[in-house]
Amino acid sequence: MESDKSDEESDNDVPSSIFGTKNFWDQQYITELENFKDHGDIEEIWFGKRIMDTIVKWVADKFEKNMSILDLGCGNGVLLIQLAQKGFHNLVGVDYSESAVVLARAIADSRQAKIYYKTMDVLSDDLADPHDHMKYDLLLDKGTFDAISLMEDFGSAIRERYLKTTCSLLKENGLFLITTCNWTSEEIVHHMATHYSRTEVLPTPSLQFGVVSGENAAG
Template identity: 40%
Template sequence: MSEAQFAPSALGTKEHWDAVYSRELKSFQEYGDEGEIWFGEGSMARVVRWLNAQRVPPTSSILDIGTGNGMLLVELAKSGYSNLTGIDYCTQAIELARSICEKEGVPQHVHLEVTDFLETFHPVQQFDICLDKGTYDAVSLDPSGAAEKRRQYIKSLCHALKPHGLFIITSCNWTRDELLIAFGEDFEIADELPTPTFNFGGHSGKSVTALVFKKKKSNL
């Protein structure tokens, strides 16, 4: 999807996500339902498999930007990673994530914080790895100045990552080439994670893109 095709959407507002996670928290409390996993469980497995294949040390500091219900952090903790942080600007999302971490027996490995990545998140120390699974997509739909929000996102990302830190993004709104343009000034492509392809009218494509970026030396 090109930038010109984007239109303001409720999906880009905090009010929308407050309502979503209020419902999901209530559902978890009443029925034990952990809620929706963005892009499906396969999207989490791809990230975990890549980290394992790269032999990323289990003590590496990992930040999940817009963690939602925290299921990606749960999967990482179950895979042996022990220095995990999840942030979200929705109080109900963090409450849900905390409850799920308790249920899954991994709260000791996960730090959760209610904060806005673009405005109020000021980490004491930078992270080895930052993860994004749909948050940049939501920022891109914000009706109150999405272009500026995307620029602020990249600034916040540069501040959050250590020198040579890795950024793994999964997106359904942006193609590989569009993400390379958006992040190319501050990051270099390190890898592309395999995602399902589709065929239509004799052409093939992808509905989801997953890329690994490395912070450039000029932005250390």
């Protein structure tokens, strides 16, 4: 049976949560940084180590070590550190939480991993011009779209801003690997459909997208 819900209504199927607020993540990473400085502990790996290992293996098996990779919503940066240990060296991590970036830099320095981290909000109007920022071969999203979809005002406008920006961050023929726990495969494909087409499904809650045929990666 076909659903009578509009796209806007289906966008809001996941209720808002504190996980969709910047304040929560700022405080979370401040606490994690304090714990790391005091005890050297790296806190939780978002979605767990098994899924992170699956992503790392997929990237390592599929791509050359000099490819440019952007981790969108890098958190503590551990995913990129794992890729650095596999020999990848053109790695950038961004997060809208400055405390996350500080934590990621501290952990990377302790592992002697050469990774560039910076503060960036994928929903910011500053990214509206695709010529103002670097483009990458591979874009990773391990939970960032999930957090965005938990924002109180999440809807089609925010989703389209996210999609336009991510697409503009990719080189032509670049790839986008997204991991979600909020959405089914069919739902995430629906959310991405205006800018991406599914090309592969990993044996985890991860989907790889390539730019839609005829869609310029620069937006």
